[in-house]
Amino acid sequence: MSEKKDARIIRTKKNIQEAAVILMTTQPNFSITTLLDKAQTTRGTFYKYYQNKPHLIDDVNDNLLLELTQHIQGQFHVVKMIRAISDxxxxxxxxLNLNTNTSYFNTLMTRMRSQVTLQLAGVTDDYEKRKLMFQWEVVIGGFWALIAAWLADNMDINQTILLQEFTDILRVNTTGATQTGLSLFDFSEVV
Structure with a gap:
């Protein structure tokens, strides 16, 4: 019986969170009433799990960050990130284009920089570490700019072509990128 209750709780919270994602996307200043209508749930159920709207948004952001940051463990997996963003x-x-959730993107960048810092922990030369970090920042800035343009253009090219454009822009030789910040990225296509 408690398994059913747990599954029901999980499903209810997921419905609330998915409704919140849609509203954060289309109506960033949504009301709790609008959310409840979209999630098809009651006010009491909402307040059973969330203290208020900011608490819900923080929880949603955390879940979305977990969804995305799994693709930056070790190296930044470009193809996996593109797919996750596409989803x-x-x-x-x-x-990225409407600035509806700046706290999400700021937190994402902080987590990404933390992951890079872990990757660079073995680099003992401070100059080399700064150089790699600077190169990473340039590449990641290019990545997000390209993604923002791709999304603004309604993803008018497929993901494989997007990856190729990204590597062309960077003039990436993905087999010889061991001495630069590009070594922090995985450009390989995942089958």
Whole structure:
């Protein structure tokens, strides 16, 4: 019986969170009433799990960050990131092009920089570490700019071509990128 209750709780919270993602994308200043209508749930149920709207948004952001940051463990997996962003294209378009959720993107960048710092922990030369970090920042800035343009253009090219454009822009030789910040990225296509 408690397994059913747990599954029901999980499903209810997921419905509330998915409704919140849609509203954060389309109506960033949504009301709790609008959310409840969209999630098809009651006010009492909402307040059973969330203290208020900011608490819900923080929880949603954390879940979305977990969804995305799994692809930056070790190296930044470019193809996996593109796919994950594509799965939530409307949300990321709103974040990147409409600035509807700046706290999400700021937190994402902080987590990404933390991951890079871990990757660079073995580099003992401070100059080399700064150089690699600077190169990473340039590449990641280019990545997000390209993603923002791709989303603004309604993803008019497929993901494989997008990856190729990204590597062309960077003039990436993905087999010889061991001495630069590009070594922090995985450009390989995942089958």
């Amino acid at each position: 939530r294209a409307a949300f990321y378009n709103a974040v």
